[in-house]
Amino acid sequence: MKYCDECGNQLIEKACGIDGTMPYCQHCQKFKFPMFNSAISAIIFNPQKDKILLIQQYGQEDYILVAGYINKGENAKETLIREIQEEVHLQVKDYMYNDNEYYQRTNTLMHNYAVVVDSMDFSLTSEVDIAKWIPVGDVLKVIKQGSLAQSFVKRYLEKEYSYAKDIFL
Template sequence: MLLYIKEILREGEKMNYCDQCGEKLIYKENGIDGKVPFCPHCQQFKFPAFNSAISAIVFNPDKDKILLIQQYGKPYHVLVAGYINKGENAKEALVREIKEETGLSVVSYVYNDNEYYSKSNTLIHNYAVRVETEDFQLTDEVDDAKWYGLDEVLDTIKPNSLAKSFLQRFLAKL
C-alpha cells in the first residue's frame, strides 16, 4: 500500500490511488467541479492536496529597510518564509516563522499576494510586515540576514525568484 500512496501526488501526475486505503481511483462527476478522482471503496471524492506556506517582506520600524536572509548554504538573499503547520492559520504561521527565524516580533502586517509554487507543490501567501526593532537574533534555520534600503533591495534579492516577484508587486503599490 505504501507504494500506492507514494504515487498519489507526484507533481504533474493525476491522482491514481486513494490516500486512505490504496484503492485505484475512478473519475466521477461531481457537480460544478466536473470529473473528480473518487474512491469506490471509501465512497469519497479525493481532491489533490498541496502545501501551504507564508513568505514575508519584513520592514524595520521606520519602513525604510527590508530584511533579507540567506539559508541552507545558498549564496542568494530571499524573504523570510515557512510552511503553515497543521491546525495553524496563515497569520499565526507568519508571526511564528518570523519569530523562529529572526527573533523579531511583528507589530503589524498586510496581505500582499499569493502564488502557487509548483517545485514544492505549495500555495504561498505573501505578507508585508513591520517589526518592532531592527535587532534580530538568528536561529540555526538562517545562515545570515541583513537590512537593505528600499533603493537596494531589488538588486540584492535572488533574481527571477518568487521572492523578488512578491517584493516587486508590493513595492509597486507604495
C-alpha cells in the first residue's frame, strides 16, 4: 500500500511497536495495516458422509468446492450457510472448521469447512453450471488439480480418514 485509502496522501514507513515498520499516513495520523478479503469454502458431504458435492462455475471445466466472500457485517458461519443455500439450495445440518490459507491471486484469506447437509437433493442457481456428488475415494482425482480446493480436501481427508490413507491419497 503506497497511498492512504482515506485521504489519498502518500504513506511513509514508521515504527509501530512490536509490529515493526508499517505504512503510516501523516495526514490522518493512522497506521495502515494490510487489508485483504475473507471468504469461505465448503467440503460438502451428503448425510451418509460417503460423497462430496463438487461444482463447476462460470463456464469452467474444473470441479471445485462451493465458496464465497464474507460480506461486511457477516461472520464466517453465516456466509457458509448462505453460500450453500444460494448456490445449491441445501441446508447445513452440521459443520466443522477444517483449515485456512491465504490465496495471493485474489488477496483473500480462505476459511475452509467440512459440512454435512440434510439431503442429496440439490438444485442449482445461475452461479453454478454443474454440481455432482462424487464418492469420497474419487474426489482427489476429480477436483481441480493443484488447486486450493484440492489442498483443503486432501488435508481434511488426511486428518479425518487417516486410518484409510491408502484408499484416498
